[in-house]
Amino acid sequence: MIRDDIKAAQVAAMKAGDKARLGTIRLMLAKIKDKDIELRTGTAPADDDVLVTDVLQKMVKQRRESITMYEQGGRQELADIEAAEVVVIEDFLPAQLSxxxxxxxxxxxxxxxxxxxxxxxxxxxxxxxxxxxxxxxxxxxxxxxxxxxx
Incomplete structure (x- = not known):
């Protein structure tokens, strides 16, 4: 499951001392936890990988929008941070169709x-x-x- 892969990556990033990757992974886990809490009051949760993939795709979309806005605003350093987060998040998404x-x-x-x-x-x-x-x-x-x- 994708969720387990993310948790294992969190441990690996902690051991490696990779603070940037660890921060992004923690953000991913927090968003997934938010979605879990949201679904507790709603209908029964769907397949876990589908739920996690949906959350991660939304995170990528938000970051791509932020990158565009930062580049238009002349804040390339912030755009670079967002782009690095996109790379980490995409590591956990299933392969995209051409x-x-x-x-x-x-x-x-x-x-x-x-x-x-x-x-x-x-x-x-x-x-x-x-x-x-x-x-x-x-x-x-x-x-x-x-x-x-x-």
Whole structure:
């Protein structure tokens, strides 16, 4: 499980004295713990790896947005810190599909569901998120689904 890998990496970073990596790993564990607490009051938790992957993808997205803002504001040193955190977080994410593979998978889902127009986009996006959510950037997926339905 990804959660166990993160905890093992935390111990390794402590032993190695890698403060930057350790700090990022602690942030990851804190976000995952927040999500666990949030889900206690809601519905039953889904597959743990899916939950952890979702949290980590959101963290990467936030950091990429921060990098853009820092670079526009002329704060390259802060952008570099965020970029280093992205690298650490991505170490724990499942391998991402290439653009070509993702488009092929989305086209297969469209054919399987019998989707014909943009009216079916919600149904297709739900299937894409269920099947491929951990393997591709969902912000790009909507554009690919639109292209497949056009």
């Amino acid at each position: 653009d070509d593979d993702a488009m092929a998978a989305i086209k297969a889902i469209v054919v399987e569901l019998g989707a014909e127009s943009l009216k079916d986009m919600g149904k297709v996006m739900a299937a894409v998120k269920d099947r491929l959510g951990s393997q591709l950037d969902m912000s790009k997926a909507s554009g690919w689904v639109k292209a497949a339905l056009s």
